[in-house]
Amino acid sequence: MSAIPEKMCGVYLTGNGGFDKLEYRTDIDVPTPKPGEVLVKIGAAAVNNTDVNTRIGWYSKSVKKETNAGGAIGFKEDVKDDGSWLGQAMAFPRIQGADGSGTIVAVGQGVSQDRIGERVIIRSVQPAPSSENGIECITFGSECDGTFAEYATALSEEAFVIHSDLSDKELATFSCSYGTAENLVHRVGVKKEDVVLVTGASGGVGSALVQLVKIRGAKVIAVCESDQVERVKGYGADEIVLRGESYVEKIGKMKVDVVLDMVAGEQWPELLEILKKGGKYGVVGAIGGPMVELDVRNLYLKDLSLFGSTYQSRESFLNLISYIEQGKIRPIVAKEFALKDIVEAQKAFLSKTLVGKIVLDVTAK
Numbered sequence: 001m002s003a004i005p006e007k008m009c010g011v012y013l014t015g016n017g018g019f020d021k022l023e024y025r026t027d028i029d030v031p032t033p034k035p036g037e038v039l040v041k042i043g044a045a046a047v048n049n050t051d052v053n054t055r056i057g058w059y060s061k062s063v064k065k066e067t068n069a070g071g072a073i074g075f076k077e078d079v080k081d082d083g084s085w086l087g088q089a090m091a092f093p094r095i096q097g098a099d100g101s102g103t104i105v106a107v108g109q110g111v112s113q114d115r116i117g118e119r120v121i122i123r124s125v126q127p128a129p130s131s132e133n134g135i136e137c138i139t140f141g142s143e144c145d146g147t148f149a150e151y152a153t154a155l156s157e158e159a160f161v162i163h164s165d166l167s168d169k170e171l172a173t174f175s176c177s178y179g180t181a182e183n184l185v186h187r188v189g190v191k192k193e194d195v196v197l198v199t200g201a202s203g204g205v206g207s208a209l210v211q212l213v214k215i216r217g218a219k220v221i222a223v224c225e226s227d228q229v230e231r232v233k234g235y236g237a238d239e240i241v242l243r244g245e246s247y248v249e250k251i252g253k254m255k256v257d258v259v260l261d262m263v264a265g266e267q268w269p270e271l272l273e274i275l276k277k278g279g280k281y282g283v284v285g286a287i288g289g290p291m292v293e294l295d296v297r298n299l300y301l302k303d304l305s306l307f308g309s310t311y312q313s314r315e316s317f318l319n320l321i322s323y324i325e326q327g328k329i330r331p332i333v334a335k336e337f338a339l340k341d342i343v344e345a346q347k348a349f350l351s352k353t354l355v356g357k358i359v360l361d362v363t364a365k
Helices: 049-056 175-188 204-215 226-234 247-251 268-274 296-301 314-326 339-351
Strands: 007-013 022-029 037-046 100-107 119-122 125-127 137-139 151-155 159-161 195-198 219-224 239-242 256-261 275-283 305-308 333-338 357-361
Touching: 007 339, 022 339, 037 119, 049 339, 100 151, 125 175, 159 314, 175 204, 175 256, 175 275, 175 305, 175 314, 195 204, 204 219, 219 226, 226 239, 239 247, 247 268, 256 268, 268 275, 268 296, 333 339, 339 357
Parallel strands: 195 219, 195 256, 219 239, 256 275, 275 305, 333 357
Antiparallel strands: 007 022, 037 100, 037 151, 037 357, 100 119, 119 159, 125 137
């Protein structure tokens, strides 16, 4: 194994705002693993909503608009001291990157030397050190430096060994999107006999949700753009609703057992209309806008259950690892970029015209 350099290439997020806040550098110090940590040589990373949302400060409660409204320039006039997803001020500069894959090249005190050489993916949402139940958590690349660099440190127990013939670029698609999706499916408790609506089905989380619901044998109705229909059907969707079509007119009232949502926005009230009595609504994002209109009568008269989901349980992440190793799910790489071209990668991500994940090749110069 080659010697570890003193400096590395990476991308600093220097503040909340537009693309100008992303600074590609070639002189960043390679981190040293602390006790209980490992040093991972990153092979590839991927772009996620949380990277963009953190950059633009979308998590601030003062922001009422959809992500894309500030994707290029941010919400500078709106963001206060709660711009991180924890509702706290961000610490800058920060190396973002919620997910990625690579190889352990060094270990800190208390970690077995046998871990050196292991191929790993890093869990993107991790329990905070002070958490008693795992729900208090941090996001890799937000509360600590992440994978938008040649090397990253991580807690040893959060670097999961993966035995797979998939490339680093393919493995980089899994941790954040699929980890988020599997935790939601697991927590909501999707069953074989369920009819499940998945919004945003062409994106990273949405495409993961479709596959993970199909693993459980349930029927999937997927929402996507007209030019994405065949690809979305290709990874498991049974039926399609085109984006913008009325859910009620297309599907009918009280026809769906479960809604798995990451869009919210103006059409949100219809999602409760199509749920059967006793139905379940689970949400992991609000890319269509965080402010929705809720008729509480729909909630209590239909005995609905609502699930918000951010943290990733260890059990659900181990499920994900097993699915990858067994070939039950497949990576969907929409497009690849070199790390230095991260601005172009985020522009492509914000276009919402691609099916699957935007991958960053950290090794490309």
